[in-house]
Amino acid sequence: MRVILCGYYGQDNAGDEALLVCLLQMLPATVEPVVLSANPQVTTARYGVKAHYNRDWGKIWQLLGQCDGFIWGGGSLMQDVTSVVSPLYYGGLMAIAQMRRLKTIAWAQGIGPLRRPPLRWFTQQVLRGCSGISVRDQASLQLVKQWGLKAFLAADPVWSLAAENASSSPSPLPMVAVNLRAHPLLTLERLAVITEALRDFQHQTQTHVRLIPLQKSQDLAIAEAIAVELPGSHEILYRPDPRECKGLFRGAEFTIGMRLHSLIMAAAEGSACFALSYDPKVSRLIAEVGLPGRELADLPRDSNELSQVWQGHFRQRQPSTGVEFLQKSALQHQTLLQKIFVD
Incomplete structure (x- = not known):
């Protein structure tokens, strides 16, 4: 067939x-x-x-x-x-x-x-x-x-994706993963607030920042723009193979993400997450999985306020609950394929 x-x-x-x-x-x-x-x-x-x-x-x-x-x-x-x-x-x-x-x-x-x-x-x-x-x-x-x-x-299938080739951090500091993408809601003003908040957050928490583009054409330039503003330990890692990309989130103690699948990959690898929602699908994830986060349209204009929010969640470092259930749920999408093409 x-x-x-x-x-x-x-x-x-x-x-x-x-x-x-x-x-x-x-x-x-x-x-x-x-x-x-x-x-x-x-x-x-x-x-x-x-x-x-x-x-x-x-x-x-x-x-x-x-x-x-x-x-x-x-x-x-x-x-x-x-x-x-x-x-x-x-x-x-x-x-x-x-x-x-x-x-x-x-x-x-x-x-x-x-x-x-x-x-x-x-x-x-x-x-x-x-x-x-x-x-x-x-x-x-x-x-x-x-x-x-x-x-x-059933849960998004990517919850069940097996990660490959997880690379280790070049720094002994706690690792924080960050994913941002180009979008009309991510204005230059908001990007400046996020970048300044990351600078302060990194200084206060003494962390290594790993910037992870999920789509080169929309994410890489933003990662590069943020990287030059970070005073502390940081890197940009891009892996087009999704299994290797998911592996990049392994070891991240905290993840700040815009893209839906950056958050799913990170949470599935055990990272505590903070979502910046630019789309209803991300807002749905926040509501259904209980992720902390903010709508990008309602982002604080004060970078110190945003940094304080991130610092609070970083110190708590609460991994997403129910990950094992979500991973099992995701596998149930196979049931439909079996029913239509085999049974």
């Missing part, structure tokens, strides 16, 4: 690459995956699977006639907060797959927010045609239920 895997793959975003790794590991042995990727050569080399360019419409049309199934492979694909094009692309491919009578699965999805009524209606119709749906948060489950559809709820 050949199945198309469709997601935000091949963009060197370690979070979405981690979802792909988890999906490949959970697929039944009888399924041959074909991945749609923005960089199919890298996807094939890194994971040993067949991959094709995700904008080669002729090839995609051909694949839809040659395959038996189609999977949205994790993430927030159907939302219109960051892009209107995204739900049209992913929803359009799913709709075509359904018209061509492939078995379709919405797997480990974070659905919404969908603020535009036409996209909300379109998402509902596409989900209605799915053979199975699994979601990764309670808000997505409630939305699907409002539409009269059944969905399987």
Whole structure:
């Protein structure tokens, strides 16, 4: 059985690459995956699977006639907060797959927010045609239920990802991991506040700061800008392979993160976390897992106030509770794949 895997793959975003790794590991042995990727050569080399360019419409049309199934492979694909094009692309491919009578699965999805009524209606119709749906948060489950559809709820699959090649810190000081990404809410003013707060935090706590970009194009320049302002021990480590990226959080006693999967990776590796939420999916994680954090839009303007908040959480160093449960829950996304393709 050949199945198309469709997601935000091949963009060197370690979070979405981690979802792909988890999906490949959970697929039944009888399924041959074909991945749609923005960089199919890298996807094939890194994971040993067949991959094709995700904008080669002729090839995609051909694949839809040659395959038996189609999977949205994790993430927030159907939302219109960051892009209107995204739900049209992913929803359009799913709709075509359904018209061509492939078995379709919405797997480990974070659905919404969908603020535009036409996209909300379109998402509902596409989900209605799915053979199975699994979601990764309670808000997505409630939305699907409002539409009269059944969905399987389990934790984000990345909770279960096995880390590789964890590198040791070059410093004997306690290690603090930091991940920030480019976003309209991360204005130059807010970035200046965060940078100054990190300077003070590092001085007060005598820590080694490890800046970890998850996506080179959006995170690295910010990490570099912060690094030159830090007076103490620090480093920038970037690993495009998601298993190695997760390993970078091992040993972090405290993590300050924007990206959803930076927080999941860090918490899964036992780090105490503080979330800077720029997106509803991060806010959902804060609420459901009980992570301390702040909405980026409501960030204090006083860097000393932010530093004091971080210092308080650093001194307490409370790892996230329920990590073992979340890791086991994440593995349950495999149940849906088994049900559709094997049972």
